[in-house]
Amino acid sequence: METTIVDIDLQRQQLETCLHLFNPLLTYQQERFEYLLAEYKLNRVSEVHSKPLIVKSGSNVVISTTLDLQTPFQPCLRITKNLDQFKVWIGMPNSLFEEEVFSFTKELPSNSCIPESFADKSSFSLAEEKDIQRASYAYLFGNSKLVDGYKEIIEKFYAPFEVAVCAIEKIVIESGGSLIIQGSRPALLILRELEILQGGNIKIYAPTNMTVQKLYKLSN
Structure with missing residues (x-):
C-alpha cells in the first residue's frame, strides 16, 4: 500500500496508529458518523454531501478550508471562543x-x-x-x-477559533488519485466510508481531524 500522508508528524502518527491505515481490507470501523452530525448540528440536506466523491486515477481533488468556490465540496464553518x-x-x-x-x-x-x-x-x-x-x-x-x-x-x-467542517457520505480514491486537504483554516472531516485503492493518496496541508466510520484499503 503506497498511501501517502503529508502533514505534521503528530497528525501522521495519529492517522497511522489510530486508524491502522496500513492493515489490509476493512481497517477501521466506528459508529461515529451519525453521532458527529448531531454533535456539530450539521443540516443533512445542506451541510452533508450525500453523493460519493470519486477521485479518479491521475486526478487531484481539493477540499479547501478557505471555502474556495472552485472546489467541489464546500465545508461549513464552526466557531468557538x-x-x-x-x-x-x-x-x-x-x-x-x-x-x-x-x-x-x-x-x-x-x-x-x-x-x-x-x-x-x-x-x-x-x-x-x-x-x-x-x-x-x-x-x-x-x-x-x-x-x-x-x-x-x-x-x-x-479567539474566535474557526474550523472548516466537511461531512461526506463516501470517498473513493483510485490508484494514482490524490485527495488534497489544504487552506488557511483547520479541517474537520467526517466520513461515513473511505475507500483507498493501492497507489491512492491523501495529502494534508492543514491541521486536520479526520473521523472515518468505515475505512477500506483495496488492491487494484
Missing part, C-alpha cells in the same frame, strides 16, 4: 500523552505562563510571542495541562 472546545475539534486528547501512546517532541515555552495584563499583541516581545505560539501548538496537539498557564491569554488575543 473556547480553546478547550477547539482542542476537541482539531487537537489530540491529553490522555494519549498521559498514557504514553504518543510523545510530544516539539519545543515547549521557556516560561510556564505570561502576564495577562497586556493590552494588545503589540506589547509582546519576540520571545513572548514565540512562547505563545509554542504554547498554542502544545495546547492543541500535546498535553494541554503542561501549558495551561497560557490558556486565558491565547483566548484573549486569538
Whole structure:
C-alpha cells in the first residue's frame, strides 16, 4: 500500500496508529458518523454531501478550508471562543500523552505562563510571542495541562477559533488519485466510508481531524 500522508508528524502518527491505515481490507470501523452530525448540528440536506466523491486515477481533488468556490465540496464553518472546545475539534486528547501512546517532541515555552495584563499583541516581545505560539501548538496537539498557564491569554488575543467542517457520505480514491486537504483554516472531516485503492493518496496541508466510520484499503 503506497498511501501517502503529508502533514505534521503528530497528525501522521495519529492517522497511522489510530486508524491502522496500513492493515489490509476493512481497517477501521466506528459508529461515529451519525453521532458527529448531531454533535456539530450539521443540516443533512445542506451541510452533508450525500453523493460519493470519486477521485479518479491521475486526478487531484481539493477540499479547501478557505471555502474556495472552485472546489467541489464546500465545508461549513464552526466557531468557538473556547480553546478547550477547539482542542476537541482539531487537537489530540491529553490522555494519549498521559498514557504514553504518543510523545510530544516539539519545543515547549521557556516560561510556564505570561502576564495577562497586556493590552494588545503589540506589547509582546519576540520571545513572548514565540512562547505563545509554542504554547498554542502544545495546547492543541500535546498535553494541554503542561501549558495551561497560557490558556486565558491565547483566548484573549486569538479567539474566535474557526474550523472548516466537511461531512461526506463516501470517498473513493483510485490508484494514482490524490485527495488534497489544504487552506488557511483547520479541517474537520467526517466520513461515513473511505475507500483507498493501492497507489491512492491523501495529502494534508492543514491541521486536520479526520473521523472515518468505515475505512477500506483495496488492491487494484
